Amino acid sequence: MKKINVTVALLLVFSMFFAACGQDGTGDVSSEDRTLRLSTRAPMTTSDPHGTINIEDLMVMRQVYEPLFRQNELTGEFVPLVATDHAISGDGTVYTFTIRQGVKFHNGDELTAEDVEFSLQRAMNSPRVRSYMAGVADVRAEGDGTVIVTLDQPNAALLSNLAFVFIVNKREVTEQGEEFGTKLNLAGTGPFRFTYLVHDIEWRLEAFPDYHQGEADIKNIHYVPIADLAAALIAFESGSLDWLIAPIANWDGLVANPAFNTELSIGNHISYAVLNHLNPPLDDINVRLAIAHAIDKQAMNLIAFDGLAENANFMVHPDKNVGAPSEGVTYNLDLDKAREYLAKSAYPNGTHVGTINVSAGGYFERMAQVLQDNLMAIGLTSDINRMDSASNLERGRNQQFDIMTTGFSPNGDFDSWKMYCHTDFRGTFYNQYEGDVFDWEHMNYLWAKGVSVADVAEREAIYRELNDWIMGTATQLPIFHRAGAYVWTAALNVPVNYPNYPIVYEWSWK
């Protein structure tokens, strides 16, 4: 009797367990009500679009808030959103934006030019995003439909920068005060609005019925943070997620699976090597040029990215960034040339070039391993120092490195590379061009000149000279543009995958 009781109890427990288990079933739900399940690599830090530059936050923000214009990440074209049009004064210092009429915020308020003025001024005062407002002297609303942005000096990259400045509802932001960003708000004009927000755990969006371009096909989005890529892939394959940027290592298996849709897209990103020209023997230009010709980009691409990335000749991808040149000084694998340069250097028999600093865990580490091997081929030895990314960043800035393998994402305009070169930016301290070695003032002049010209062809000519100047120093060596491996469920229709920020508004259920 006792045994029978135990068996019954166990059966009861197991049936309860299996009843409670199971996935978020979606098979019998109509597409109208179906929730799109997405993940991000990190929890959302804030719901304030002026309070973050974190790419994971912006992936969500882009569904909720809108800038004046969005820049198409694949073509570089500007798509009007909150603004319908813009005009630039003859001297390039006054931008007049025509504000779209009939746009509603998620809280029901109608968008006014005053909201735009408020948002841009707020961004100017936020240390997190004010770099996008660099050079802006004044923002002024004129009537209900116009906003005038006045610059200190012409800035051809302004529109690319403004594509990262979101428009928020003045009343909602003012009412929430200091708490804005720490809780749910309805201050956006985007196709989706927040319905549920528990930071670090999950956040839910629903389609905004009064969206100015029409209500989205996808009605609900549910985001969860999954930091581990393998765990995210298991979640996708087990049906808990509908779309994912997948680990490259699993790409072939995903492509072969008929239940999934896949797309490989080259991103607006550069993976590159930095040589510290202040440290011997890298202070010798011939050693740097030897290294530049010893790097086997294809081997790095194969080892770090399974050969799926695009080998790079330029730091800024010519097809994805306004003003980026497609011709100029480039370096490719040529061991004879590398040895020639080394023979001309003070170290003809090779030497120890120091330490390659790298953030542990990612593909930059594999790039460093290949680089170490490439250097050995011409008689240069090196060590690899793995560390966490924050320490690596700080050491880079403090010149505590010889070589680094790292990367950055331009924002759609060649001018965004300036952050890593111009002597006004702290990021430039990866390569401290200021000093006696280079004519850095000429470089700064070219940066200023390039951004002051509106004509794209003219800008490209200036930027070609600038690109050649920087490449001539052999301090930043482009390796490859990484690929994004997108995979999504068969029931979902995704017309195009943008490299950094998905636009869910364009998606639909089949």
Place this chain on the structure above:
Amino acid sequence: MHRFIIRRLLMLIPIVLGVSLLIFMIIDMIPGDPGSMLLGAGARQEDIDMLNEELGYNQPFFRRYANYMGNAIFRFDLGRSYATKRPVLDEIGNRLPVSLIVASSAIFFSLIVGVPIGVLSAVKQNTLADRIPTGLALLLSSQPGFLIGIVLMLIFSLRLNLITPHGIANWTNYIMPMVSLGLPNAGRQLRFTRSSMLETIRQDYVRTARAKGATERTAIWRHAMKNALLPVITIAGNNFGVLIGGAIATETLFGLPGLGSFIVTGIRSKDVPVVTGGIIVFAIIFALVMLAVDVSYAFVDPRIRAKYIRRKGLA
């Protein structure tokens, strides 16, 4: 007993002060500043300075520490996260229950698996019933939790499609973290229980119990077990404390918003209020768990209980 508990609780004050000062100093010594960590590689120096000013990071070290501790002690305010601007206490309040559930369920799992098998293994020493479990225990205790976690995910989420592999939507989400953390701990508990039990069952009082006619079950479970449990409880308490803040890999794998990943994220971005607040809470919990472990000795071991009673009588 009460006096002992009060004395131990009062010891929390210097512990919290010491821990907070130490953490403040260590975080300060880490290269970099929160402004540059938050704004990334391409930030302008003036923006970094502006953000550090806004965060109050430009103030002298001791002023920052005094402000922080003043607010913590008198207003029960652990500051706001530099990264999220949310009150640290609220963030900990969201995360602590997750860590407590994961840690306590893992310890519970390790005890109900490790202790009985450990006892059986000791009683049946040098038989198959001993060798198989001790071999398994060695294997399990040498496996990292996240590895077991991935195996569990592959089986129960991917193959059987039974459990959602991430999040905390319902109680089933805690099963795989519990098992992945609990299994290696169960292996260790098994080994501790076995060795403690082997020592105890050879004691005179167990032999006496048998000589007085007690059955083997009574001799083991009633007389030997209670004494053998002392080191087991100590280890379980220690492990519990460690799992509260140290299950970072498992939290990351299963997408659990726990205290460990919270503190580690804070360290990476030099988020001083997050790291200090998180570690203060962690230290308090650890001290309370150790107190509970010490108090539980009195309930398990009559000799320790007698000591407390004797002291009370003397007083």
